[in-house]
Amino acid sequence: MQNYNHYLNLINEAIGNIKYPEQPAQLYAPIAYTMSLGGKRIRPVLTLMTCEAMGGDPSHAINAALGIELFHNFTLLHDDVMDRALVRRGKPTVHVKWNDNVAILSGDAMLTMATQIVSRVDDDLLRPILDLFNTTAMEIYEGQQWDMDFEQRSDVTVDEYINMIRLKTSVLLGCACKAGAIVAHADERNASLIYNMAVNLGLAFQLQDDYLDVWGDPATFGKETGGDISNNKKTFLLINAMNRATGDDATELEQWLNIDESFHEQKIAAVTAIYERLGLKELSRQAIEDYSQRAINLLAQVDMSDDARQAFQALIAKLINREK
Amino acid sequence: MQNYNHYLNLINEAIGNIKYPEQPAQLYAPIAYTMSLGGKRIRPVLTLMTCEAMGGDPSHAINAALGIELFHNFTLLHDDVMDRALVRRGKPTVHVKWNDNVAILSGDAMLTMATQIVSRVDDDLLRPILDLFNTTAMEIYEGQQWDMDFEQRSDVTVDEYINMIRLKTSVLLGCACKAGAIVAHADERNASLIYNMAVNLGLAFQLQDDYLDVWGDPATFGKETGGDISNNKKTFLLINAMNRATGDDATELEQWLNIDESFHEQKIAAVTAIYERLGLKELSRQAIEDYSQRAINLLAQVDMSDDARQAFQALIAKLINREK
Numbered sequence: 001m002q003n004y005n006h007y008l009n010l011i012n013e014a015i016g017n018i019k020y021p022e023q024p025a026q027l028y029a030p031i032a033y034t035m036s037l038g039g040k041r042i043r044p045v046l047t048l049m050t051c052e053a054m055g056g057d058p059s060h061a062i063n064a065a066l067g068i069e070l071f072h073n074f075t076l077l078h079d080d081v082m083d084r085a086l087v088r089r090g091k092p093t094v095h096v097k098w099n100d101n102v103a104i105l106s107g108d109a110m111l112t113m114a115t116q117i118v119s120r121v122d123d124d125l126l127r128p129i130l131d132l133f134n135t136t137a138m139e140i141y142e143g144q145q146w147d148m149d150f151e152q153r154s155d156v157t158v159d160e161y162i163n164m165i166r167l168k169t170s171v172l173l174g175c176a177c178k179a180g181a182i183v184a185h186a187d188e189r190n191a192s193l194i195y196n197m198a199v200n201l202g203l204a205f206q207l208q209d210d211y212l213d214v215w216g217d218p219a220t221f222g223k224e225t226g227g228d229i230s231n232n233k234k235t236f237l238l239i240n241a242m243n244r245a246t247g248d249d250a251t252e253l254e255q256w257l258n259i260d261e262s263f264h265e266q267k268i269a270a271v272t273a274i275y276e277r278l279g280l281k282e283l284s285r286q287a288i289e290d291y292s293q294r295a296i297n298l299l300a301q302v303d304m305s306d307d308a309r310q311a312f313q314a315l316i317a318k319l320i321n322r323e324k
Numbered sequence: 325m326q327n328y329n330h331y332l333n334l335i336n337e338a339i340g341n342i343k344y345p346e347q348p349a350q351l352y353a354p355i356a357y358t359m360s361l362g363g364k365r366i367r368p369v370l371t372l373m374t375c376e377a378m379g380g381d382p383s384h385a386i387n388a389a390l391g392i393e394l395f396h397n398f399t400l401l402h403d404d405v406m407d408r409a410l411v412r413r414g415k416p417t418v419h420v421k422w423n424d425n426v427a428i429l430s431g432d433a434m435l436t437m438a439t440q441i442v443s444r445v446d447d448d449l450l451r452p453i454l455d456l457f458n459t460t461a462m463e464i465y466e467g468q469q470w471d472m473d474f475e476q477r478s479d480v481t482v483d484e485y486i487n488m489i490r491l492k493t494s495v496l497l498g499c500a501c502k503a504g505a506i507v508a509h510a511d512e513r514n515a516s517l518i519y520n521m522a523v524n525l526g527l528a529f530q531l532q533d534d535y536l537d538v539w540g541d542p543a544t545f546g547k548e549t550g551g552d553i554s555n556n557k558k559t560f561l562l563i564n565a566m567n568r569a570t571g572d573d574a575t576e577l578e579q580w581l582n583i584d585e586s587f588h589e590q591k592i593a594a595v596t597a598i599y600e601r602l603g604l605k606e607l608s609r610q611a612i613e614d615y616s617q618r619a620i621n622l623l624a625q626v627d628m629s630d631d632a633r634q635a636f637q638a639l640i641a642k643l644i645n646r647e648k
Contacts, residue, residue: 027469078432082425101406101472102429108402108435109465115439116458119451126442126450134440141433145351148425 001311007048019252030094030106044069050177052309057183064179067118070218074110126185138174143168170202197298204291210235226268325635331372347561354418354430367500368393374501377632380508391442398434460499467492494526521622528615534559550592571634
């Protein structure tokens with residue numbers, strides 16, 4: 001097994017080698033721009049690592065990996081339109097740099113390109129890879145729709161939230177691993193184990209994202225903390241707080257949720273204090289630990305060399321004990 | 325061979341049998357709504373007709389036909405967002421009935437569903453069907469982008485316009501026919517001939533749409549005429565007029581293109597008169613005739629029974645000599 005950067009370099013090379021037609025420029029330039037913004041490339045790295053760990057040749061999985069990364073970036077592009085996000089990876093989002101129509105249409109083209117690229121596998125793998133990819137895509141749209149629905153609701157349960165993040169973010173990590181397993185001709189048992197490992201890793205990762213937004217060190221987290229609190233984002237923490245707060249805590253939380261944004265700093269401090277009084281820092285750490293442990297337990301059951309397993313363990317540690 | 329309504333009924337039955345998950349409702353209800361709005365279903369009918377004409381069993385082509393119709397309706401859904409269209413087939417568009425975000429996301433889901441449905445073919449047909457479908461989808465996005473680009477340009481050539489409508493509307497008719505040919509295991513020669521037949525038919529059809537918007541009978545055309553003129557839409561007629569008008573005609577055309585919309589009625593009458601002075605009614609009829617004739621000539625070269633060929637000839641006549 002190679003290290004993360006080895007697979008990352010393979011992916012970045014493949015991304016650099018994508019040939020976009022020159023015209024119409026407004027269709028293809030936003031796709032090239034989006035793919036050039038970088039990122040951790042976790043999903044395609046997982047595809048290549050899984051393929052190699054399960055005895056396959058990772059070079060045979062490069063198109064599946066690349067297509068999944070393109071798909072992931074398509075979802076970010078359209079999500080940024082829906083969320084009216086101005087910045088992505090420190091650069092203007094596509095709908096800001098161009099306009100909404102360009103973002104919608106180039107996103108559509110990116111989805112079809114992603115489908116074309118994942119389809120560049122041996123004929124006997126085409127159907128399982130394509131079915132996995134399309135099923136996962138549908139789950140991700142469902143997750144995004146639930147996320148938007150939850151913004152309008154005040155009665156979201158923790159289970160509903162976990163299901164939403166599973167759909168919106170975790171199943172694509174599962175898909176990335178399973179695609180690598182399929183290319184390596186792994187059996188169904190191993191493919192399912194690594195899929196479920198990645199789904200649990202994804203849940204731990206997303207819950208940690210919610211945690212770091214409140215208790216992360218801005219210097220290492222890479223962005224200002226408190227953004228979720230400021231925006232009343234329905235995270236694991238806010239949903240638990242809304243479900244658990246009683247008496248004065250409930251009244252105070254309700255007031256902060258409706259306060260005007262000039263009280264930004266005070267709101268972050270006060271809501272963080274409520275979270276801490278409700279024990280959510282510990283609850284949250286425990287949930288992250290539980291999902292991470294499930295991922296590690298599933299990994300232990302997969303047939304792979306000790307060397308390969310250590311590489312995955314290192315990746316889990318890197319993703320979960322991250323400070324950014 | 326059966327008649328148009330026979331194939332139409334098969335398609336409408338298949339559309340009625342699509343099972344949409346109940347939740348999340350805002351993701352799936354807009355898809356069901358869009359598919360329930362009806363329409364001529366020309367594309368899936370072409371798939372079934374071609375399959376039968378080339379010796380295949382049309383019931384084996386129903387998923388390819390259905391997926392293509394779903395894809396077509398996805399493009400309308402997203403185009404309506406981009407064009408800010410309020411009405412589609414006499415009903416509110418999805419972004420009006422729900423909102424832009426619902427329209428974007430349910431459109432994305434519709435594209436993936438379309439890909440899933442066209443993929444429900446025998447394993448040996450999966451790659452050719454999928455490649456045809458994805459290649460066509462990319463061409464259609466290019467056509468839509470050119471169409472939007474042309475709105476900002478005053479130097480569009482007739483060739484550029486023809487290429488745009490070929491991409492935006494004709495290749496999907498070609499794809500519909502070729503998909504039927506592939507399911508029928510037609511050889512490459514026959515599949516290409518029927519593809520090119522449909523592309524030429526599509527060009528004739530689109531040029532006729534431009535023609536009817538000016539000279540159609542509103543009672544039979546089914547909508548008010550003059551809409552394209554009123555909106556300065558860069559049709560075959562306006563592009564030819566901009567390229568051909570000289571002297572007073574050029575000055576007058578320029579003035580009408582910049583006039584405020586309270587002069588709606590006068591503008592339609594005046595621009596129509598300019599088109600007629602420039603001989604565009606005849607030029608347009610001739611172009612429609614030329615593309616129709618090419619379609620008929622290509623059809624004549626396809627290996628099929630006389631009965632089948634007559635069914636296609638009747639369809640061409642129905643589509644081109646239509647008054648609506």
